Amino acid sequence: MSFDPVANLQLLVSGLAIGSIYALVALGFVLIYNAVGVVNFAQGDFVMFPSYVAISFLLPSIAVFGTIVHWQLPLLLVYAVVLVLMVGFGLLFTRVAYYPLRDRGWMPVVIATIGVSIFLRNLAQLVWGSQPQVMPSPFSVQTIALGPLQVRPQDLLIIGVTALLIVFQYFLFERTMLGKQMRATAQDRDAARLIGIRVGRIVTITFVYSVLLGTISGLLVAPIFTVTKEMGALIALKAFAASIVGGFGSIPGAIIGGLAIGVIETFGGFYISTAYVDAIAFVILIVVLVVRPQGLFGERVGEKA
Amino acid sequence: MQLTRKKFLATTAASGAAIGFPAIIGAAPEPIRIGSIPPLTGSNALLGEQEHDGVLLAVEQINARPGKVYDDRPFVIVEEDATNDNQSAVSALNKMLGENVVAIVNPVLSTQIQAMAPVMKDQVIPWMTGGTAVKNMQLGVPGAFRLRASDAITAAAITNFIVGEKKAKKVAILHASDAFGTGGAEQIVINLKKHGLDPIVDLQYPKDAKDYTAEILRIKQSGADALAMYVQNPSDTAVILQQIRSLNLTCPIVGSPSLANTTAIQTAGKNANGAYAAVDFIVGMNSNIATHFLTSFYNRFHKQPDVGSGSGWVFDAVNLLAYVYKQQRSTDPKQTIASLEKIRNWEGVLGAHTADAEHNMVHTVSIGQINDGNFALVKKVTG
Numbered sequence: 001m002s003f004d005p006v007a008n009l010q011l012l013v014s015g016l017a018i019g020s021i022y023a024l025v026a027l028g029f030v031l032i033y034n035a036v037g038v039v040n041f042a043q044g045d046f047v048m049f050p051s052y053v054a055i056s057f058l059l060p061s062i063a064v065f066g067t068i069v070h071w072q073l074p075l076l077l078v079y080a081v082v083l084v085l086m087v088g089f090g091l092l093f094t095r096v097a098y099y100p101l102r103d104r105g106w107m108p109v110v111i112a113t114i115g116v117s118i119f120l121r122n123l124a125q126l127v128w129g130s131q132p133q134v135m136p137s138p139f140s141v142q143t144i145a146l147g148p149l150q151v152r153p154q155d156l157l158i159i160g161v162t163a164l165l166i167v168f169q170y171f172l173f174e175r176t177m178l179g180k181q182m183r184a185t186a187q188d189r190d191a192a193r194l195i196g197i198r199v200g201r202i203v204t205i206t207f208v209y210s211v212l213l214g215t216i217s218g219l220l221v222a223p224i225f226t227v228t229k230e231m232g233a234l235i236a237l238k239a240f241a242a243s244i245v246g247g248f249g250s251i252p253g254a255i256i257g258g259l260a261i262g263v264i265e266t267f268g269g270f271y272i273s274t275a276y277v278d279a280i281a282f283v284i285l286i287v288v289l290v291v292r293p294q295g296l297f298g299e300r301v302g303e304k305a
Numbered sequence: 306m307q308l309t310r311k312k313f314l315a316t317t318a319a320s321g322a323a324i325g326f327p328a329i330i331g332a333a334p335e336p337i338r339i340g341s342i343p344p345l346t347g348s349n350a351l352l353g354e355q356e357h358d359g360v361l362l363a364v365e366q367i368n369a370r371p372g373k374v375y376d377d378r379p380f381v382i383v384e385e386d387a388t389n390d391n392q393s394a395v396s397a398l399n400k401m402l403g404e405n406v407v408a409i410v411n412p413v414l415s416t417q418i419q420a421m422a423p424v425m426k427d428q429v430i431p432w433m434t435g436g437t438a439v440k441n442m443q444l445g446v447p448g449a450f451r452l453r454a455s456d457a458i459t460a461a462a463i464t465n466f467i468v469g470e471k472k473a474k475k476v477a478i479l480h481a482s483d484a485f486g487t488g489g490a491e492q493i494v495i496n497l498k499k500h501g502l503d504p505i506v507d508l509q510y511p512k513d514a515k516d517y518t519a520e521i522l523r524i525k526q527s528g529a530d531a532l533a534m535y536v537q538n539p540s541d542t543a544v545i546l547q548q549i550r551s552l553n554l555t556c557p558i559v560g561s562p563s564l565a566n567t568t569a570i571q572t573a574g575k576n577a578n579g580a581y582a583a584v585d586f587i588v589g590m591n592s593n594i595a596t597h598f599l600t601s602f603y604n605r606f607h608k609q610p611d612v613g614s615g616s617g618w619v620f621d622a623v624n625l626l627a628y629v630y631k632q633q634r635s636t637d638p639k640q641t642i643a644s645l646e647k648i649r650n651w652e653g654v655l656g657a658h659t660a661d662a663e664h665n666m667v668h669t670v671s672i673g674q675i676n677d678g679n680f681a682l683v684k685k686v687t688g
Contacts, residue, residue: 007526142547
């Protein structure tokens with residue numbers, strides 16, 4: 001296959017866009033893992049569910065519980081409404097899936113997150129039916145020309161918003177008291193409690209923030225993916241792989257891991273085989289685990305202790 | 306003890322039941338239990354919903370007729386969820402086989418049919434399927450029938466259209482990695498070879514993929530002058546068509562029937578404009594039965610049916626079973642299979658049904674083109 005610089009740039013943009021989504025979802029995994037020591041298997045459904053909520057307000061008509069509704073609200077208003085609603089959902093999720101089980105070890109909480117995942121998918125089917133839905137894009141054109149490149153503005157938006165969120169997160173964790181409290185809680189909950197941090201409150205904020213990361217991912221990706229109740233499943237699987245590649249528990253690792261998997265699988269699909277795109281992501285995972293079991297940015301257990 | 310009217314009636318009814326009184330005055334006719342295994346949950350739930358509705362509509366209409374199926378015997382549906390994976394589908398089938406059903410309708414997914422075949426090989430029971438992969442009817446299942454056009458016909462129609470009408474010499478293939486996609490792609494390759502051609506690229510994508518940039522760029526780079534698509538899932542179809550337009554791939558696209566199902570067309574919107582598909586049903590060109598089906602489906606469920614892959618073929622399957630049961634005045638499975646093998650020119654929603662040696666019932670497809678949400682006939686092909 002001949003080397004085509006335009007095709008390679010095109011692949012890079014697509015890879016970074018999909019990788020950004022993996023990175024945001026991987027961040028959600030990592031933040032919850034750091035805060036409470038469990039993997040949240042509902043993280044992918046935090047991408048799907050708000051997307052359905054958004055299209056209910058956005059589309060000219062859509063069946064909700066079998067009743068046709070015609071809200072068709074402005075896009076930015078819908079984004080704001082969905083984010084507010086998902087804050088409420090995050091609080092509810094923490095109260096229902098985490099708090100009652102928090103003193104019973106990690107396994108019941110993990111099972112609870114699997115339960116929430118199944119519940120959300122079935123709820124989505126009950127409320128919105130099985131029909132795939134298309135979320136309107138904020139852009140009036142599907143592509144823009146950047147020289148010889150045909151780029152989807154939505155891809156650029158995904159990359160841009162992810163970059164902003166990463167910067168925001170850096171300032172949150174490094175420059176604010178709340179961020180420092182979150183980091184302290186992630187490092188040692190008991191010690192954090194001893195120095196006066198309200199750990200329960202910090203855990204709740206972390207859950208809500210993770211739900212919002214999923215929500216933003218969903219709102220960004222829905223216009224190019226179509227909204228289905230399965231849309232979060234594969235994203236979550238790749239994001240999980242990304243967080244392990246980066247070093248489970250490492251925030252920079254989740255970001256780099258997500259971007260790396262997105263870019264490598266896109267190039268792998270082009271240069272190696274489109275049939276084995278998923279396999280490529282998981283081969284990377286296995287290779288990293290063999291060569292560096294703690295992941296690219298993870299600490300060795302001995303170092304951490 | 307005082308004998309009230311209520312106690313008298315209760316005692317009389319209980320005694321009558323105990324001595325078989327219903328047999329004397331004429332018991333309610335025994336219902337005919339038919340099984341249905343659509344994918345009601347998972348990523349193909351939309352298909353399952355259409356199949357559920359198609360079976361339900363057929364059963365309701367038959368049960369509302371004088372005499373019902375025959376001798377006042379009504380149909381009763383026994384339904385199990387095939388979900389989205391083969392293991393669950395086989396479990397659902399095993400459960401169904403213990404439910405005393407006389408025939409099974411569904412699935413439509415070839416991958417599930419092929420997974421169920423080893424179980425069905427040992428069963429003598431009519432199995433009305435909708436999957437179009439050629440292999441489905443070559444698995445040695447005695448009761449299996451196909452109520453839709455096989456991919457041998459569809460792929461030949463797609464290839465002949467691409468090569469004959471569109472004069473393409475460099476044909477790219479893009480297909481899903483499931484049994485439907487791979488089976489269809491194999492048939493396209495076989496038919497291209499008949500024209501002395503090999504595909505310029507033959508690409509499959511993994512299940513639930515959402516980014517097709519690599520596939521589309523490879524097709525673009527190959528210089529393909531036509532693209533044959535075998536994609537089952539309407540959501541995948543919509544995303545692929547959107548990305549094809551975004552990446553400015555301009556060659557003609559000719560797809561499998563699923564490209565033109567109502568959901569795919571609605572979801573893809575204007576991105577589907579100009580795409581062709583080989584289908585077993587086009588609104589307006591099939592029989593009065595089809596027109597009646599469309600009207601009654603809409604009146605019953607207040608939505609449009611996905612006729613080909615969704616609700617139409619199951620509606621035909623149930624009606625064909627009812628027709629055979631009425632003719633033979635029996636639901637004996639062995640006799641039913643023999644009767645189905647003799648079916649010639651039975652008219653259903655998808656047109657004339659004639660059983661061939663492999664138990665294929667439908668032998669006609671049409672090429673149509675999508676424009677602004679409509680799908681219009683371009684050419685009719687009989688295999």
